[in-house]
Amino acid sequence: MQALHSNALVAVIGAGAMGAGIAQVAAQAGHPVKLYDNRPGAAAQAVAGIDRQLGRLVEKGKLAPEAREAISARLQPVEAIEALADARLVIEAIVEDLQVKQGLLRQLEGLCAPDCILASNTSSLSITRLAAGLQRPQQVVGMHFFNPAPLMALVEVVCGLATDPGIATTLYETARAWGKQPVHARSTPGFIVNRVARPFYAENLRLLQEGAADCATLDALLREAGGFAMGAFELTDLIGHDVNYAVTCSVFDAFYGDFRFQPSLLQKELVDAGRLGRKSGQGFYRYGEGAERPPAAELHTLASAEHCVAEGHLGVMQPLLERLRDRGVAITERAGSGLLRVGDATLALSDGRLASQRAREDGLGNLVLIDLALDYQAATRIAISWSADTTPEARDQAVALLQRAGLRVTGVADLPGLVVLRTVAMLANEAADAVLQGVGSAADIDLALCAGVNYPRGPLAWAEQIGVGYTLRVLDNLQRSYGESRYRPSLLLRRSDAQGARLHD
Structure with a gap:
């Protein structure tokens, strides 16, 4: 299957930050794009905002003036959903509400041509459930962009039980033609990134709760030793604790209370207090005028070592x-x-x-x-x-x-696995389980974590560098220390170690 031709009309529903970003990506790739929002004037306002962003790129010398004009000309705000009837691909980026999205998809199914692809940008809802009850569920597929869509490379192409594999392939190739790095994923809770990345937050929240070190110190270790762009606490402050905590709760509930995804009481307390991070002025850190980030703890000695x-x-x-x-x-x-x-x-x-x-x-x-x-x-x-x-x-x-x-x-305090090793081992463990359960391939899962959340190395590649057997030993020791199923090693790690096989084979 090939990508959609650049003359194919793409419709985007939802003119918020994500919908506007997706519309910009499609227009930059050469597609005529119609942007619709049920709020009067919102689509036109979003298109004007896109044009202003393109203007800033022109000012910085990153975009030619004529390219800006061509992209803006391909963007058309519309005030009625009926104007989307001739779309070849419709991408919805509306509120994360199952019933609302299902209602929209039913409306689109009756409005658009039978071969129109209906894509959802959902980050957490089941594609299978979204398509259930439609006359053509095979046309429904997940196309999950990451925010901000014009800058972030990853797109998760998510298949539900009824999704036509050929349509998923078309969207995969279309995302590539749009300059993105797509991955295939099966519709399971959290897809790839929102599932596999949970330990990055969970283990550091637990280390903080157990007194391993303070936030600034744990963040510094993940950056300066682990090579991560941001530590867990500064990242959750940026995401917003209401958003991050809600995703964790959603995944936890979807996996029937599996303690590997257990939400943190520390983060719940921040949400309850309204300390949501940067957007509220305080989370784990304070923000605003005069706010200073505390330094990381450091040991010093005058002893010498020759x-x-x-x-x-x-x-x-x-x-x-x-x-x-x-x-x-x-x-x-x-x-x-x-x-x-x-x-x-x-x-x-x-x-x-x-x-x-x-x-x-x-x-x-x-x-x-x-x-x-x-x-x-x-x-x-x-x-x-x-x-x-x-x-x-x-x-x-x-x-x-x-x-x-x-x-x-x-x-740091004498806790099992220290900081970076514990975080990486648990990321690799969750990635291995995702491979084992057919959520995605090892290559796609590693790519998703690097392109979607800027990890310095894919978790499975990292486990292979450490050694699958060593990673397994770390997890076994963590489980023995805590006596919890949270740290149970993935069967894929045990099997790969027993067979002497690589995780990417």
């Missing part, structure tokens, strides 16, 4: 050795189980156990655990925790070694 011993391969943390060598640290390498020793301190990558538990079980004195980093050569900050019997002198020796590598060192 020499260390690497016992065996350090796994994903191996690049740290090269970084230390580049800064003049002498390294002795010998056989062992992946430990790094400096002075009296023993350093190791976290495996999901408490530092005190691992020290006792493995017989390791003065144990300091190191968190995961996206790139140990480029990271600027790293988290550590230490066992109860680690002396202050040994901890300082570990801090001195990591400082010598040019890292800011942040201490």
Whole structure:
């Protein structure tokens, strides 16, 4: 199947930020576009707003004046839904209400040609339920854009039970022709992104609740060690806690109360208080004139570290050795189980156990655990925790070694999996379950998280880099520590580990 021809009329219903953005994307791709909203004058106002945005692009030299004129000429606001009868594709971007959307689709089915594609931009409602009861449910498909639609690359093309696969392919190719990065998804709660991304928020909310560190410190670790564009708390402040909490509750309810999607009482309290984030002036952080972001916590020591011993391969943390060598640290390498020793301190990558538990079980004195980093050569900050019997002198020796590598060192409470490792392991676990259940392919799920929410690496690719077996071990240890089904490892991870198979095979 091929993309819709650029002369095919595209209709967009809903002239809010998302609908206007979708209309702009289609017009920029060369389609004639009709924009309709049931609020008088709203469509015309949205088209004028699009023209102003295009004008700003012209002022910045990013768009030719004649291109602006051509795009604006292709945008037509209409005041009656009957004007959409000749559309080849209709995309609705109205309120997230099942009955309202179903009523609109029934109206469109009676209005438009039998071969017209009816697409919903819903982010959470079932495409199967939206199409149920229609005479032509095979024509209904999800086309989920991300806000702002002109800038965000991802489009989730979502099939319900009755969706014609050929129509889904047409929309997939159309999204590509529009300059987007589409992925195929099956209509299950949250589709890909709103399902797989839940642990990013949930684990950091739990770490905050359990006293691992404060918001600013946890956010800094996700950015400066994990490579994420934003931490969980600044991101939920940006999204709006009412929106983020509602999506979490929706997914939790849709999965019959599966505790892997359990909403956070901390976030509920913010919503109850009206502290919705940037739009209300306060969330986890304060906003507005004079508001300052608190600094991340950091450990400092005057101790020095000139020499260390690497016992065996350090796994994903191996690049740290090269970084230390580049800064003049002498390294002795010998056989062992992946430990790094400096002075009296023993350093190791976290495996999901408490530092005190691992020290006792493995017989390791003065144990300091190191968190995961996206790139140990480029990271600027790293988290550590230490066992109860680690002396202050040994901890300082570990801090001195990591400082010598040019890292800011942040201490967090002795909790399973630290911060980045725990977050990534749970993201990979949810992604693996989505693959196992046929929601999407491994490649599409990784692409969706990178293109849709700007993750620095797809969760499944990250699990393969860490090692599927190691990721599984972290999850097993998290589950043992908490005794909760929330941390149960995906069967796909167990099977891939047992078979020695890649997740992307």
